[in-house]
Amino acid sequence: MTIKEIAKLANVSTSTISRVVNDSGYVKKEVREKIEALIEETGYRPNAYAKALLLNKSHTIGVILPKINSSSSGDTVAGIDEYIHDKGYTLILGNSNHNINREIELYKIFQEKMVDGIILVATELTSSHMKLIEKSKIPTVILGQESLDSTPCVIFDEIYAASQLAKHLIELGRKNIAFIGVGEYDVAVGIKRKEGFLKVLKEINLKIPNEFMKIGDFTVESGYKACKEIYESGQLKPDAIFAVTDKMAIGAITYLFEKGIKVPEDISVVGMGGGYFSKYFRPKITTSKFNYLDMGYEGAKLLFSIISENVLRTKKIVLNNEFIMGESTKV
Amino acid sequence: MTIKEIAKLANVSTSTISRVVNDSGYVKKEVREKIEALIEETGYRPNAYAKALLLNKSHTIGVILPKINSSSSGDTVAGIDEYIHDKGYTLILGNSNHNINREIELYKIFQEKMVDGIILVATELTSSHMKLIEKSKIPTVILGQESLDSTPCVIFDEIYAASQLAKHLIELGRKNIAFIGVGEYDVAVGIKRKEGFLKVLKEINLKIPNEFMKIGDFTVESGYKACKEIYESGQLKPDAIFAVTDKMAIGAITYLFEKGIKVPEDISVVGMGGGYFSKYFRPKITTSKFNYLDMGYEGAKLLFSIISENVLRTKKIVLNNEFIMGESTKV
DNA sequence: GTGAAAGCGCTAACAA
DNA sequence: TTGTTAGCGCTTTCAC
Numbered sequence: 001m002t003i004k005e006i007a008k009l010a011n012v013s014t015s016t017i018s019r020v021v022n023d024s025g026y027v028k029k030e031v032r033e034k035i036e037a038l039i040e041e042t043g044y045r046p047n048a049y050a051k052a053l054l055l056n057k058s059h060t061i062g063v064i065l066p067k068i069n070s071s072s073s074g075d076t077v078a079g080i081d082e083y084i085h086d087k088g089y090t091l092i093l094g095n096s097n098h099n100i101n102r103e104i105e106l107y108k109i110f111q112e113k114m115v116d117g118i119i120l121v122a123t124e125l126t127s128s129h130m131k132l133i134e135k136s137k138i139p140t141v142i143l144g145q146e147s148l149d150s151t152p153c154v155i156f157d158e159i160y161a162a163s164q165l166a167k168h169l170i171e172l173g174r175k176n177i178a179f180i181g182v183g184e185y186d187v188a189v190g191i192k193r194k195e196g197f198l199k200v201l202k203e204i205n206l207k208i209p210n211e212f213m214k215i216g217d218f219t220v221e222s223g224y225k226a227c228k229e230i231y232e233s234g235q236l237k238p239d240a241i242f243a244v245t246d247k248m249a250i251g252a253i254t255y256l257f258e259k260g261i262k263v264p265e266d267i268s269v270v271g272m273g274g275g276y277f278s279k280y281f282r283p284k285i286t287t288s289k290f291n292y293l294d295m296g297y298e299g300a301k302l303l304f305s306i307i308s309e310n311v312l313r314t315k316k317i318v319l320n321n322e323f324i325m326g327e328s329t330k331v
Numbered sequence: 332m333t334i335k336e337i338a339k340l341a342n343v344s345t346s347t348i349s350r351v352v353n354d355s356g357y358v359k360k361e362v363r364e365k366i367e368a369l370i371e372e373t374g375y376r377p378n379a380y381a382k383a384l385l386l387n388k389s390h391t392i393g394v395i396l397p398k399i400n401s402s403s404s405g406d407t408v409a410g411i412d413e414y415i416h417d418k419g420y421t422l423i424l425g426n427s428n429h430n431i432n433r434e435i436e437l438y439k440i441f442q443e444k445m446v447d448g449i450i451l452v453a454t455e456l457t458s459s460h461m462k463l464i465e466k467s468k469i470p471t472v473i474l475g476q477e478s479l480d481s482t483p484c485v486i487f488d489e490i491y492a493a494s495q496l497a498k499h500l501i502e503l504g505r506k507n508i509a510f511i512g513v514g515e516y517d518v519a520v521g522i523k524r525k526e527g528f529l530k531v532l533k534e535i536n537l538k539i540p541n542e543f544m545k546i547g548d549f550t551v552e553s554g555y556k557a558c559k560e561i562y563e564s565g566q567l568k569p570d571a572i573f574a575v576t577d578k579m580a581i582g583a584i585t586y587l588f589e590k591g592i593k594v595p596e597d598i599s600v601v602g603m604g605g606g607y608f609s610k611y612f613r614p615k616i617t618t619s620k621f622n623y624l625d626m627g628y629e630g631a632k633l634l635f636s637i638i639s640e641n642v643l644r645t646k647k648i649v650l651n652n653e654f655i656m657g658e659s660t661k662v
Numbered sequence: 663g664t665g666a667a668a669g670c671g672c673t674a675a676c677a678a
Numbered sequence: 679t680t681g682t683t684a685g686c687g688c689t690t691t692c693a694c
Contacts, residue, residue, distance in 0.1 A: 002687055013665045018689055025690095026663050043466055048443040049380040049389070050687035053670045058380070060423075060444075068412055069405035069624075078400040081426045090440060092391070093422045095412045109421060112379040113391075135374055220611050250611055257613065277608055280551050280581055282588065293400075333671055344681045349673055356674095357679050381671035384686045 001044045009042075010035050021046055052114055059089050061117045061303065062110035064103055068095040071275050072292045076121055076143060079296025087304065089116070100126065107132050117303045119143060119296075123186045139306040143299045145188055146316070152306065154299045154317045158188050161288040161321040162196025165270045166242060168286065168323070170200060172268055172331050174240035177201070178212040180226040180252060181244050189218075193244040193272060212238060216248045223251025231259070239267055240329075246271035246278040246285055253283070253328065268329035274322065283327035294319055332375045340373075341366050352377055383445055390420050392634065393441035393449045395434055399426040402606050403623045407452055407474060410627025418635065420447070431457065438463050448634045450474060450627075454517045472634040474626055476519055477647070483637070485630045485648045489519050492619040492652040493527025496601045497573060499617065499654070501531060503599055503662050505571035508532070509543040511557040511579050520549075524575040524603060543569060547579045554582025562590070570598055571660075577602035577609040577616055584614070584659065599660035605653065614658035621652055 003021075007014045012031065019025040020035045027035075038044075052058040063080060065073045081091055092113060094106035103120075110118055118138050122129070122145040130148045133140045142153040169177055179197060184190040201208060211233035216222030223243055230238060243249035249271030253263050263269050263283055271278055274289025298317055306312055334352075338345045343362060350356040351366045358366075369375070383389040394411060396404045412422055423444060425437035434451075441449055449469050453460070453476040461479045464471045473484040500508055510528060515521040532539060542564035547553030554574055561569060574580035580602030584594050594600050594614055602609055605620025629648055637643055 003689095004687075014688075015665060015690080016663085019664090022689080028663060031663085045439055045443045047384070047445065047687050048440075049384045049445050050670085051689075053378070053380045053384060053672090053686095054688055054690090056670075069402070069409040071400070071402065071405070074400035074402070074405045077424070078426065081399055081424075085426070090444065091424045093408070093412075093424045095409065095416070108376055109379075112376045113421065114378065114380050220607070254611065254613070276551070277611075280585065280608075281611075282585070282613065334673095335671075345672075346674085346681060347679085350680090353673080359679065362679085378671050381686085382673075384670095384688090385672055385674090387686075 158192035223248030489523035554579030
């Protein structure tokens with residue numbers, strides 16, 4: 001069913017149908033009503049692509065995610081959706097699976113699909129990314145990582161959040177703190193969180209032995225393994241563990257539990273993230289909550305301000321984390 | 332940058348450009364190379380909308396979800412994405428927030444956006460839904476709920492999965508089993524799982540007092556509350572709890588833990604879902620695992636078979652659940 | 663109030 | 679091998 005067919009049925013021109021559909025220009029009341037009835041009856045829907053082609057506006061925004069089925073991705077998309085829904089926009093989604101080539105490919109596909117803007121949820125940002133963004137001329141907002149040029153981004157204050165937790169452990173009187181991080185390819189989690197942690201230790205001149213610095217890969221299993229390595233590495237035992245994600249904290253606690261080491265009585269453990277898992281796990285994890293829903297929402301808002309005003313006022317939005325006192329730490 | 336501009340730059344017609352871009356028809360080697368260089372240089376991308384308009388094919392499929400940020404949704408979308416990615420398709424996503432009107436609205440938007448097919452992840456299926464699907468003529472697959480007409484669907488054998496867990500409890504010698512379900516608006520979870528549970532009890536003529544049948548709302552909190560009500564409702568105490576979701580099982584266990592009732596020593600608890608939360612929670616939940624990644628993948632595959640063959644061979648795919656023995660149940 | 667015509671960017675016959 | 683032409687479905691001047 002096209003506008004032409006409706007026009008024929010109504011014995012008017014396509015212009016008149018267009019006027020009725022878009023409520024623009026004058027149409028005699030009786031004609032309008034007749035057409036409206038016809039549309040209702042036939043179930044006619046205007047073709048959004050034809051419209052987009054003509055008006056050069058797709059009312060679509062593209063979202064590129066490094067992993068589609070993680071709770072942070074889900075929340076981010078939900079936040080984006082919440083904002084754009086009211087604007088009458090729809091979402092087209094791409095899953096890069098942490099693959100840069102795929103990310104670039106998705107960028108191109110989105111370009112072909114005439115998206116009005118792109119939200120890139122990043123874990124790693126390379127100069128290839130930045131070049132691509134610049135070259136494409138599509139309004140883009142980066143989420144989760146600090147941008148390398150003037151592309152606007154929405155991030156958390158990773159350093160502050162990590163240092164807050166480190167301070168918490170220090171205040172609890174901990175002196176032998178082990179650290180479970182992730183690879184530095186993820187700047188926010190791998191570098192900044194570690195930086196925040198180390199900063200606090202440095203301030204009070206506390207040193208950490210190398211055996212207490214481990215690297216995991218975000219999974220529960222890797223937290224378990226890292227914790228095991230820490231315990232099997234030497235004579236010195238930690239009195240606290242700082243894991244940069246809740247999942248890895250849970251892995252560590254699982255190991256400790258199996259070993260009969262009590263959390264928080266024998267050792268304090270903190271994580272980061274604050275997803276619902278950390279809340280219902282026993283012991284409830286002391287953590288720093290990252291609100292990804294907010295991140296998505298603010299990112300979408302920022303993107304729309306660029307799209308509509310065609311001017312870049314805001315370069316960076318830093319979101320606040322919430323320290324959450326759980327039951328995995330005590331004096 | 333359009334095909335016309337490239338054509339002008341290359342001093343050829345748009346057809347030739349089109350031939351190069353789509354690798355169709357003959358183009359002289361030198362000309363092809365010149366054009367390819369030009370495309371590379373200018374970053375020209377063919378407009379997918381113009382193409383879609385012409386060929387009446389958008390290479391896009393629409394996915395409607397009742398809730399975007401849940402782990403089952405995430406897995407489902409990941410499964411869909413995995414399949415369609417290889418086909419060169421992209422995903423457009425709509426979040427209905429369990430709102431039927433929004434679902435219908437999304438269906439219309441997808442229709443306007445010329446999607447080649449729709450995957451509807453359902454919790455509730457009404458005749459309005461079925462009418463809409465039928466009227467739209469867009470190839471559609473329903474996920475998670477049995478369809479009311481000939482629209483194909485991918486579902487789990489909820490009754491079987493629930494009865495398997497119920498049998499497990501019976502085999503453990505449990506006689507006073509409390510049940511935490513959800514509202515019947517969700518046919519799969521609210522009705523079928525209960526049905527599977529009750530079927531087993533009926534077979535051995537085991538009766539359940541009304542105070543042992545509670546309704547939650549999927550959340551951990553509601554499981555906690557339901558369990559509390561069960562314990563506060565009378566003198567009889569259960570020796571097992573059957574929760575239709577892992578989250579509610581975890582809520583129940585949290586209550587029991589607070590009361591000093593040991594799981595599984597004093598009481599056995601089973602959940603359903605088998606997400607990673609149930610795996611790492613302590614005690615590990617005895618549950619039935621639903622593989623939503625598979626559901627998404629199979630759903631997409633089914634949809635493509637309809638799109639490409641234009642014939643409906645398969646009406647229903649029933650996925651297998653995996654019984655997972657955890658540590659929340661024992662003899 | 664309404665219609666005719668142009669054109670958004672592209673592909674596919676058909677000619678040349 | 680290449681170009682010409684028509685047209686996908688729509689909106690928007692510009693006439694009438």
